[in-house]
Each structure stands twice: as structure tokens, then as C-alpha cells.
Amino acid sequence: RLSPEGKASVFYATKQEHVLCVAVGPDGQVYAGSDKNGLVYRIDGKGKAFVLYQAPQTEVRSLLSSGHSSSKAEKESDSGRPAPAPPRPSTGENSLYRIAADGTVREVFREKALVLSQLRLNGRLFVGTGMDGQLFEVDEVTRERSEIARLDHGQVLCMAHRADGSMVLGTGDPGRLYVLEDRYVARGTVTSEVFDAKIVSKWGSLRWQAGTPAGTKVTVAVRSGNVAEPDETWSDWSDEQADGDKATITAPPARFLQYRVTLSTEKPESTPALRGIALRYATTNQAPEVMKVEVPNLDAVDLDNPKKLKFKWSGEDANEDVVTYNLYVRKDGWKNWVLLDEDLEKSDYEWDTTTTPSGVYRLKVVASDHRDNAPGEALTGERVSDAFVVSHTPPSVQVKVAGIDEGIVVLEATGTSELVRLTAASFSLNGKKWMNVFPTDGLFDSRTETFKFKTETLKPGTYVVVLRVRDAAGNTGSGDVVFTVPARSASK
Numbered sequence: 001r002l003s004p005e006g007k008a009s010v011f012y013a014t015k016q017e018h019v020l021c022v023a024v025g026p027d028g029q030v031y032a033g034s035d036k037n038g039l040v041y042r043i044d045g046k047g048k049a050f051v052l053y054q055a056p057q058t059e060v061r062s063l064l065s066s067g068h069s070s071s072k073a074e075k076e077s078d079s080g081r082p083a084p085a086p087p088r089p090s091t092g093e094n095s096l097y098r099i100a101a102d103g104t105v106r107e108v109f110r111e112k113a114l115v116l117s118q119l120r121l122n123g124r125l126f127v128g129t130g131m132d133g134q135l136f137e138v139d140e141v142t143r144e145r146s147e148i149a150r151l152d153h154g155q156v157l158c159m160a161h162r163a164d165g166s167m168v169l170g171t172g173d174p175g176r177l178y179v180l181e182d183r184y185v186a187r188g189t190v191t192s193e194v195f196d197a198k199i200v201s202k203w204g205s206l207r208w209q210a211g212t213p214a215g216t217k218v219t220v221a222v223r224s225g226n227v228a229e230p231d232e233t234w235s236d237w238s239d240e241q242a243d244g245d246k247a248t249i250t251a252p253p254a255r256f257l258q259y260r261v262t263l264s265t266e267k268p269e270s271t272p273a274l275r276g277i278a279l280r281y282a283t284t285n286q287a288p289e290v291m292k293v294e295v296p297n298l299d300a301v302d303l304d305n306p307k308k309l310k311f312k313w314s315g316e317d318a319n320e321d322v323v324t325y326n327l328y329v330r331k332d333g334w335k336n337w338v339l340l341d342e343d344l345e346k347s348d349y350e351w352d353t354t355t356t357p358s359g360v361y362r363l364k365v366v367a368s369d370h371r372d373n374a375p376g377e378a379l380t381g382e383r384v385s386d387a388f389v390v391s392h393t394p395p396s397v398q399v400k401v402a403g404i405d406e407g408i409v410v411l412e413a414t415g416t417s418e419l420v421r422l423t424a425a426s427f428s429l430n431g432k433k434w435m436n437v438f439p440t441d442g443l444f445d446s447r448t449e450t451f452k453f454k455t456e457t458l459k460p461g462t463y464v465v466v467l468r469v470r471d472a473a474g475n476t477g478s479g480d481v482v483f484t485v486p487a488r489s490a491s492k
Contacts, residue, residue, distance in 0.1 A: 011030070011043070011047055012030075012032070012041075012043050012047045012049055014032070014034055014039075014041065014049070016034035016035060016036045016037060016039060017034075017035050017036040018034065018035035018036070019032050019033070019034055019035075020033050020034065020035050020059060020060060020061055021033040021060060021061060021062050021063045022063065023063035023064060023065040024065060025042075025065045026065070028045065029042055029043065029044055029045070030042075030043040031043070031052075031063050031065065032049075032063075033059075033060025033061065033062070033063050034059075034060060035058065035059045035060070036058060037054060037058065038054055038055035038056070038057050038058050038059060038060055039051050039053070039054055039055075039060065040052045040053045040054075040055070040060055040063070040099065052099055052103060053097065053099055053103075053105050055095070055097065056088050056089055056095075057089060057094060057095065061114070061115065061116055062115065062116060062117055062118050064118040064119075064120065066120065089110060092112045093110055093111070093112050094110070094111060094112070094113060094114060094115045094129075095107050095109060095110045095115070096108050096109035096110075096115060096118070096127060096138065098140060107143075108125075108138060108140045108143055109127055109136070109138050109143065109145060111129060111134075111136070113129040113130065113131065113132065113134060114129055114130040114131065114155065115127055115128075115129050116128050116129060116130055116155055116156060116157050116158075117156055117157055117158050117159050118159070119159035119160070119161065119167065121161045121167060122165070122182075124137055125137070125138045125139075125140055126138075126148075126159060126167070127145075128155075128156025128157070128158070128159055128169065129155070129156060130154065130155030130156065130157075130172075130173075131153070131154075131155065132150060132151070132153070133150060133151025133152070133153060133154040133155060133156055133171060134147055134149070134150050134151075134156070135147070135148055135149040135150070135156055135169065135180070136148065147190070148180075149169075149178075149180060151171060151178070153173065154171045154172055154173045154174060154176070155171060155172045155173055156169050156170075156171055157170050157171060157172045158170040165181075165182040166179050166180060166181045166182060167179070167180040167181075167182075168180075183268045183269065184265050184267075184268055184269070184270065184271040186264060186265060186266070187262065187263070187264045187265075188262070188263050188264075189260055189261065189262045189263070190260070190261045190263075190274075191258065191259075191260045191261075192258055192259045192260070192261075193258075194228060194229070194230065194256050194257070194258050195256065195257045195258065195279065196228070196255065196256055197255055197256070197257065197281055197283060198255065198283070198318075199255060199283050199284065199286060199318050199319070200226070200253055200254060200255050200283070200284045201253060201254070201255065201257075201281045201282060201283045201284060202253045202281065202282050202283075202284060203222075203224070203248075203249030203250075203251055203253070203257065203279070203280075203281050204248065204249060204279075204280035204281055204282065205247070205248055205249070205278075205279075205280040206220060206222065206241065206244075206247040206248055206249045206259075206277075206278075206279060206280075207244055207245065207247065207277070207278045207280075208220060208244040208247075208261075208274060208275075208276060208277040208278070209244065209274075209275045209276045209277075210244060210272055210273060210274045210275060211272060211273040211275065212272045213267075213270045213271075213272070214267075214270070215265055215266040215267045215270055216263070216264065216265040216266070216267070216270055216271060216272035217242065217263075217264050217265075217272060218242070218244070218261065218262070218263055218272045218274055219240035219241060219242045219261075219262045219264075220240070220241050220244075220247065220259055220260065220261050220262070220277070221237045221238050221239065221240050221241070221259070221260045221262070222237070222238050222249050222250065222251045222257060222258065222259045222260070223235045223236065223237050223238065223251055223257075223258055223260075224251035224252055224253070224254035224256060224257045224258075225254050225255075225256050226254050226255050226256065227256070228256060230256075230258060234256075234258075235251055235252050235254075237260060238250040238251055240262060249279060249280075249281070253284060257279065257281070259277065259279070261274055261277070283318075283319050285319055285321075285369070285373055285377050285378075285379055286317070286318040286319055286379065287369075287379035287380060287381040288315055288316065288317040288321070288323045288367040288368065288369050288379065288380070288381045289315060289316055289317075289367065289381045290313055290314070290315045290325075290365045290366075290367050290381055290382060290383035291313075291314045291315060291316060291383075292313060292314055292383070293311070293312075293313040293363060293365050293383050293384070293385040293386075294311065294312040294313065294385075295309070295311055295363055295385045295386060295388040296309050296310065296388060297386075297388065298388070298389055298391075298420045298421070298472035298473060299420065299421055299472070302423060302472065303472075303474075305474070306472060306473050306474040307352065307353055307354050307473075307474050308350050308351065308352050308353065309350070309351050309353055309388065309390075310348065310349070310350050310351075311327070311348065311349045311350075311351065311363055311385075312347065312348045313325070313347050313348075313365045313383070314347055315347065315365075315367045315381070317367075317369055319369065319372070321369035321371070321372035321373065322345075322369070322371045322372050323367050323368065323369055324343045324344060324345055324367070324368055324370070324371060325343075325344045325345075325347070325365055325366065325367055325368075326339065326341070326342040326343065326344070326365075326366040326368070327339070327340040327341045327342070327344065327349060327363065327364070327365060327366075328340060328363070328364040328366065329351075329356075329361050329362070329363055329364070330361065330362055330364070331356075331357070331359040331360065331361050331390075332359060332360045332361070332387075333359070337364055340363075353390045353392075354392070356390055357390070357392070358390055358391045358392045358393055358418075358419065359389075359390055359419075360387050360388070360389055360419070361387065361388055361389070361390055362384050362385055362386070362387055362388070363384070363385040363388070364382055364383070364384045364385070365382060365383055365385075366380055366381075366382040367380060367381045367382065368380045389419045389420050389473065390473070391417070391418065391419040391420050391471065391473035391475060392473070392475065393417075393418050393419070393475060394471075394475040394476055394477035395415050395416055395417040395422060395469045395470075395471050395475065395476075395477035396415070396416050396477055396479075397413060397414070397415045397416075397467050397468075397469050397477050397478055397479030398413060398414050398479050399411060399412075399413040399465060399467045399479045399480060399481040400412055400413070400481055401481060401483045402452070404483070404485060404486075406457065406488070407457040407458045407459065407460075407485055407488070408454055408455060408456070408457055408458070409454060409455045409458060409463070409465075409483060409485065410452070410453075410454045411427075411451075411452070411453055411454065411455075411465060411467075411481065412450070412451065412452050413437075413450070413451040413452075413453075413467050413479065414448065414449070414450050414451070415448070415449050415451070415467075415469035415477070415479075416447060416448045417447045417448075417471040417472075417473075417475070417477075418447070419447070419473070420447065420471050420472040420473045421444065421445060421446055421447055421471065421472050422439075422444050422446070422447065422448075422449050422469055422470070422471050422472075423444050423470050423471060423472050424436075424444065424469070424470040425437040425438070425439075425444075425449070425451060425467060425468065425469045425470070426467075426468050427453065427465055427466065427467045427468070428465070428466050428468070429455055429463060429464075429465055430463055430464060431464075431466075434468070437451050437453050437467065438451075439451060440452050449469075451467070458485045459485065460484075460485050460486060460487040460488070461484065461485055462482065462483070462484045462485075463482070463483055463484075463485065464480055464481070464482045465480060465481055465483075466478055466479070466480045467479050467480070
């Protein structure tokens with residue numbers, strides 16, 4: 001507080017990091033905005049403070065007191081604490097709030113820009129921003145806003161009105177003063193943000209709604225390119241089009257588009273107004289892609305039901321069209337692909353291989369976008385899988401007696417599968433319980449395995465041993481041997 005004599009004293013000390021703005025209301029109370037927790041204080045003449053509002057953003061940069069015992073506060077966003085009224089602003093969004101006399105809060109403006117200054121003039125509310133130096137006019141009731149000025153760069157830091165009705169803008173970076181008069185220049189333009197169609201597109205109609213009093217006109221020009229920031233590789237601006245009911249986008253097919261609106265008047269007291277603009281376009285159709293195809297590898301995994309092979313694949317379409325799939329198989333040695341199934345919407349399939357001959361196969365998945373495109377414009381993409389095996393041939397098994405010692409019989413065997421590895425083996429003596437047998441190297445990891453095993457001590461007589469061997473395709477083969485255990489000689 002500064003006294004009339006110039007003496008300074010502390011009026012109020014807040015625990016916040018900075019006090020960024022102050023305003024005095026018609027009731028004589030002081031309002032202050034802070035940095036750290038986005039607080040708006042009301043401070044009476046005795047220095048007693050009361051928090052009117054905590055914003056979802058971290059900084060209160062500007063306060064404007066109205067003549068109705070209420071205040072308006074702008075908050076610069078950095079954090080994300082929830083506001084009591086509107087949805088929480090996202091990162092970088094800043095808001096203008098109206099705090100009524102009864103303490104209720106309503107958001108009247110939001111923008112991804114620094115909101116730095118406010119001014120009420122002739123019943124209208126003006127909001128100055130940075131970094132693009134934009135000046136907005138805001139309707140507090142409808143929350144409609146119009147961008148009425150944009151500097152080449154800089155920030156609109158403060159505003160003041162003059163007796164002749166004009167407005168002075170004080171800017172930073174660079175520091176300048178601009179005068180905004182309450183009349184219209186002969187010509188002005190507004191250039192849109194760059195529109196991203198995501199992929200190369202063909203442009204169609206261009207429609208807009210405008211109010212054009214006598215002596216005024218609205219025209220629109222367009223340009224396109226394939227880089228996000230317009231540069232020398234973009235097309236030149238098209239000719240100006242003046243009929244908002246019949247105009248077309250005369251720009252080359254591309255991913256990005258920008259339009260420029262030109263407003264002109266022959267009368268300083270009249271101006272045209274653009275109320276809406278619409279662009280029609282169609283993305284250039286791109287072929288769907290099959291990203292990967294998964295088929296079972298019988299040399300790597302054991303399947304619960306190896307006669308029914310499960311396939312999986314994934315696909316995508318840049319146009320977000322509905323994609324369907326046709327499946328084909330081809331055995332090594334076949335000239336052509338054979339259709340397995342068609343027009344599938346899902347991305348997995350189970351194939352009963354008992355209906356096809358043994359061999360090494362490949363699966364081809366063909367993706368199509370025909371459901372969302374005309375017959376002549378539909379496209380396909382495909383991918384062929386790694387090789388996989390279909391086998392119905394049982395392993396061959398040979399068993400022989402390697403020796404008999406004191407009633408214990410030693411047997412040797414070989415199991416061979418034509419296409420896939422062996423996975424299990426067991427033997428039975430005279431039709432009794434099956435006993436597991438393991439390869440001599442301890443692992444079932446190849447198409448041919450050797451076995452060496454022995455029986456328990458047997459009484460003299462004739463026996464049969466059956467060895468059963470299973471492969472990864474679910475086939476089982478067997479071999480047998482018949483032998484006689486001789487009577488033991490009398491001890492001497």
C-alpha cells in the first residue's frame with residue numbers, strides 16, 4: 001500500500017510464490033491473482049484475505065473488475081487440478097473465468113495460448129494473448145469468440161481505450177503500440193491453420209456462409225502440400241473464389257490443405273462477416289496391409305490337437321476401411337494357390353488338416369477393402385507365411401534285441417518321421433502296461449531318434465515287445481520284436 005505521501009507498507013502477504021495482478025472492485029475491496037496454486041484473493045481494507053476461486057491452472061495473470069460488484073479472472077495453465085465448473089483444461093490451455101458476486105464461477109473463454117490482458121469497451125469484452133499476438137472479442141453469454149486481430153508475432157500485454165473509441169494495444173517481443181480503430185480497412189485476410197487429412201486426398205467442394213452487406217465481399221483461396229509446415233514445395237494459392245454455394249477446392253491432391261479468406265469493403269462503416277466454412281475431401285484409397293501371419297511350428301511347440309492347425313494374422317488399413325480376408329494354401333510342388341476360405345472379418349482361423357494330403361505348406365492371407373470402396377477402386381494387400389507341415393504318415397519303427405543276460409533283455413530301436421520331429425515313445429511287454437522310453441540323447445528334438453532300453457528280469461519263455469512312437473503331427477507308429485528267453489543253465 002502506498003499512502004498519498006508516498007509511504008509504502010505491506011498490505012497483505014500471501015504464501016504463494018508471486019502476486020501477478022491486482023484490481024480494485026466498486027466496493028473498494030482489492031482482488032489479487034497469484035502464481036503457484038492459481039488463487040484469486042479478495043482482500044478487505046484491513047488486509048484480511050478470502051480465496052474466491054482456485055483455478056485448475058497454476059497462474060492468474062490478469063484481473064478485470066466490472067461495474068457490477070463482480071470480477072473476471074484469467075488463469076494461465078500449467079497444472080491439472082479440477083475446476084468446479086467446466087471440464088478440466090488440457091496441457092497448454094488457458095481460460096477466462098467470470099466470478100459473480102455470489103461466488104459462482106463460469107468459464108467464458110478457453111484457448112491454447114497465453115491469455116495476458118482484458119478490456120471491456122462499448123459492452124464488448126476483448127482478450128489479448130501471446131505467443132501469436134491474437135486479439136479476441138468474446139461474447140460472455142454465448143461464449144462465442146472472434147479473432148479480430150493478429151500480430152505477426154509477440155504478445156498483447158495490455159490494452160486501453162481512447163476517447164475517440166479506438167483501442168491501443170501494448171505488445172511485447174517486440175515492444176510496440178498498435179491502434180485498433182472502430183472502423184474497417186478496405187481489405188483483410190485470415191489464413192487458416194493447416195488441415196491434416198492424414199493421407200494424400202482428393203479435394204472436393206468448398207462451402208461457406210457469409211454476411212455481405214452492399215459494397216462488401218468474401219473470397220476464399222486454397223493451397224496444398226505434403227509437409228506439415230507450408231513451404232516452397234506447396235502449391236501456389238489458387239484463384240480467389242467468391243461463390244460460397246458453388247466453389248471447389250482447386251488444389252492438387254495432397255495430405256495437407258490450407259485456406260485463406262479475404263474480406264473486403266468499399267465502405268469504411270460496413271464489413272462482411274464469415275460465419276462458417278466447410279471442406280469436402282476423399283482420401284486416396286490405399287491398399288490394406290497384412291502385417292504378420294502366424295502359423296504353428298511343429299518343431300517348436302507341442303499342440304493339443306495337431307490335426308487342427310490354428311492360424312493368426314493382423315492387418316490394417318490407412319483409410320480405416322473395413323477389411324476382410326481370403327485365405328489360400330499351397331503345398332510345395334503345387335503350381336497354384338488353393339482357396340481355403342473367403343471374406344473373413346476375424347483375424348484367426350482353425351484348419352482341419354485331415355482333409356488335405358501330407359506335405360510342407362504355406363498360407364497366404366489376402367486383405368481387401370472392397371466393402372468400403374467401389375468395385376473398380378477396391379484394393380488388396382497380401383502376405384505369405386513361413387512354411388508349416390501337415391503330416392498324416394505315422395513314424396516307422398524298428399526294434400531289435402541287443403542282448404539277453406540272466407533274464408534281462410536289452411533292446412535297441414530307431415524311430416523315424418518323414419516330416420516332423422518325434423515327441424514320445426513307450427513300450428509294452430506281452431500287452432501289459434505301457435512304459436515310457438526316452439532317446440539315447442535324452443531329448444525328443446529330431447525326426448529320427450534312437451532308443452536303448454531293457455526289460456525287467458524275465459522267466460524263460462517267448463515274449464513280444466511293441467514300441468510305440470508318436471510325432472508332433474499326432475501320428476503314431478509302432479514296431480515289434482519277438483524273442484525267447486532261454487532257460488538258465490544249472491550252476492556248476
